[in-house]
Amino acid sequence: MDSPIIPTLLDTDLYKYTMQQSMVHRYPDAWARMEFYCRTDSPLAISKKQLKRQCEFLGELRLGPEELEWLSTLPFIADDFIEYLEDFRLDPHAVTVEQSNGHLSLVVEGLWSEITHFEIFLLSIISELHGHSFYASGNQDDVIAQGRHRLDEKLNQLPDNSGFTLADFGTRRRFSRDWHYHVVESLKHRLPGNFMGTSNLNLARTLGLKPIGTMAHEWLQSHQVLGNSLRTSQKDALKVWLDEYKGQLGIALTDTISMDAFLKDFDVGLARAYQGMRHDSGDPFVWGELAIDHYRRLGIDPRTKSLVFSDKLNFDKALAIHQWFAGKINVSFGIGTYLTNDMGFSAPNIVLKLTELNGAPVAKLSDSPGKTLCRDEDYIARLKKTFGYQLSAA
Structure with a gap:
């Protein structure tokens, strides 16, 4: 697929903008790392080349005057954030894509307030490219x-x-x-x-x-x-x-x-x-x-x-x-x-999560086995000890 999957910077979830506004106001210099996880063992039916091309398309997107005007009507969106968004761009170079035996490795690094939007955009792109593979077989x-x-x-x-x-x-x-x-x-x-x-x-x-x-x-x-x-x-x-x-x-x-x-x-x-x-x-x-x-x-x-x-x-x-x-x-x-995504075949179970901030690990422990996301086992142990962690539903 050599056309943009994401047509506008508004093709994302509201919480990306509400969080970004808070980041811009309070933590503009925070540096973040986000990592991709696929919770199933089966390789996704997409290529590194396809994904990198879609990242390039993302870098071309801008919020237009009508989109900014609509955003400004939301009562919790601040005027100075609208001004910030007038010049906001995504940098495709923040995304590193690798692929081995069909399995994707995907890392996003940069200013937290700038890279946060990659989460929803990249997951949507990966999911659609995977779904498009079912079109390719003629059905x-x-x-x-x-x-x-x-x-x-x-x-x-x-x-x-x-x-x-x-x-x-x-x-x-x-x-x-x-x-x-x-x-x-x-x-x-x-x-x-x-x-x-x-x-x-x-x-x-x-x-x-x-x-x-x-x-x-x-x-x-x-x-x-x-x-x-x-x-x-x-x-x-x-x-x-x-x-x-x-x-x-x-x-x-x-x-x-x-x-x-x-x-x-x-x-x-x-x-x-x-x-x-x-x-x-x-x-x-x-x-x-x-x-x-x-x-x-x-x-x-x-x-x-x-x-x-x-x-x-x-x-x-x-x-x-x-x-x-x-x-x-x-x-x-x-x-x-x-x-x-209920089309008669299994939808990809994929996430792109924050794993580091300012060079230090962060983690999500969750209330479900298998949802813990952090590669630093020492930090996981520290987090569990600090909070006396155990599964609430156990």
Whole structure:
């Protein structure tokens, strides 16, 4: 494929811009390293040459006046950040690509505020190039027909206005940009009572939808270096976020270390200030009950707070979670690969994560086995000891 897969710097998730704004304001000189991980052993059906060409295309992108004007309408985006974005460019030289026996090695290094966007763009590109390989065998119509059939079955499963609400979180592992558009447009028109919006800024802008998102693991990981101490890193990250956004974008991500470790830091001040929490690993039912119990112990009515579930969801699982917590706490769902890359073959399970900041390691421990991402075993041991780490769902 020798045409750009990413057409605009808005073809990414909202949290990339909300985090970047905070980076520009508070940590403009922070130097970062991000690394690619494929959680499956099978090689991806793409080449080093293809990926490097797509990186070159990324370097040609600019935000236009209309895109900047639209961004400026979001109440949490600052005027000085819009001015910064007028000159913002991605540097393809920040990306190093290697390939051995079909397996990709991908490293991104540079100023944190400049390279953060590569995560979603590169994952989307890799996912689409992998999906495109199924076109090459001449079965494009069959793949799309299979995708449409599966999507129709899913949308018919949800009763409109049932109180069940979802958002599209499918940018980084989508089958293709065009398919992503079709899925989101279908959700908008067929489930207007259920569909809240999309994390993808370009789709939000072009389809007139609410852009949804707050922070990613990257933000909390970074404060393992940027915070006052390793032990206070989660609190430091959450307090800096509150200072930046003054109560807006108030969903806190809980599993950078573990839910247990997070709740020890999520004191009454933070729990009152944040609108709720997001689940991204571990047993969702256990996690949700832990959140409810925590609010009650702090004297907070859980029914005034929200839980967002976003870990490997399908509709059966999401509907079961919705029913379980009905009347206990407000719940909503961010659904990704199940909607945007369910085409009759296995979607790639890929991530691009922050691994170093200012030359020091950072890590995500998670609440699920196999999701720990750090090559420095000594640092992992130190992190676990500092937080008394154990899996919350164990």
